[in-house]
Amino acid sequence: MTGLALTSLTLSHFRSHRRAVLAFDGRPVAIHGPNGAGKTNLIEAISLLSPGRGLRRAAPQDLARRPEALGWKLVATLATPTGAHEIETWAEPDTARTVRIDGKAAAQTALARVAAILWLVPAMDRLWIEGADGRRRFLDRATMSFLPDHAGAVLDYEKAMRERNRLLKDMVRDPAWYAALEGQMAQSGARISANRATALAALAAAQAEAETAFPAAELGLTHPEGPLPETDEALRSALSDNRPRDLAAGRTLIGPHRVDLTAHWRAKDMAAADCSTGEQKALLISLILSNARALAARTGTPPILLLDEVAAHLDAARRAALYDEICGLGTQAFMTGTGSELFEALDARGQSFVVTETGGRSTVTEVPPSAPP
């Protein structure tokens, strides 16, 4: 195994899991079990090995197992091309999430440098038709997978912007204060724009080269107030010029925080939002796979993928194609579904786990390869 893989994971008091100790060997992982068993909870835990609030965007206290609500903890080993790393992350009641990498306290953003983790969850089925926030998050997560320090740039930008928005709301008129914040926003904002452009170019290249059963999409970025000033200098002066309008609006109207991601289904010449539900899903899968392929091409290491209920929406042929592509990429994809039959086409190429629930407590068990009768 030379790529990136989660090799062990211990969950303590994490949602419906009181304690689970799991070992993985780097192959794709199929997780099945009835509704409410704790499958999504399990891959949510894996999503917390990357910066942020995980695939449900939950607050740390909601992750603690109820009714005890004593806090939760995850311990994981990630095998990476540069060696194995141990990640510990936990939250006590009413405290922020804490991260340790190899026994040393670390910022959450440092997790992005250890492993790239990408996910698709059913809530994203409406990504193309709902607000721009979700698409921007999707874009930034993809960007972070190529450029781990993107996470820090986004945090810095948002912090400075929240400060500036506060000045705008309070109608503060101190120009030096605005200028100081706009300088910070321009600096991190320019990094954000450059990073996103790099990521889109990498995705486009990966789509162009791939032979895949999933549709290719033309990706683009739009900004609601004319073209977005992209350099540090241009953004700084645009923010400064726009102060009177922003004061009237009580918030910052221009900047990378307003950028939206658009997708156009190439073969059908149709905007993603106008495609059928199944087609929109196929587009998302296509993007995640392109992202994995592009990362593999750039760094030699595909990311870890978390695909919640991905099998349910695909017909048998598409399902088989998805498993073939995942195995071809050599990416450790964690996939969930209600029945084991959904993963028949994956077969011995993957590991299989079953999740069950009794009395509000989940149990995860590895299913041994099917023995001949």
Place this chain on the structure above:
Amino acid sequence: MSDTRDIELLIDLMARLPGLGPRSARRAVLHLIKKRGQVLLPLADAMHRVGTSARECLNCGNISTRDICPICDSEKRGNGQICVVEDVADLWAMERSGVFQGRYHVLGGTLSALDAVGPEDLRIPRLIDRIATENVTEVILALGATVDGQTTAHYIADRLPGITVTSLAQGVPVGGELDYLDDGTITAALRARRAL
């Protein structure tokens, strides 16, 4: 029948100290009581004296037992340089290194609209006054590399036209390896590079 109320109170108060929790506070109090003569009583005495005499320097915000701190009081330290720091702990860190020969200005925080900390709360008007009265030729900004720290630094620089404003270099820590640095640090270090 024993009354432990005063001891409980002491533990509660100790547990509020930074770095101490209820457990370590109990241990500390137990230790103090066991070492009554060597530690507890001298500590109580020192706390009482500091409690009645410690104050912020009216000029720079440093903490001493006088209205004007020894650094502001010393002619020798009036070399035309003022180093601006966030809080007294930063001033102490600079003093420990012993290399800085000028005076300080302690802001007591950083600008933050969200936390309702504005320029007036940070002794910035006082700093502007000091430029003239103390013949200051250079203001050195030693503020954190955080968004708030850098916003404050740029704000101060903007408010001090016509005077040399510098900031501490940011970059590779002494003994640090490039491998472990994030790209923000590497960018800053590259910008602050110098000829060998």
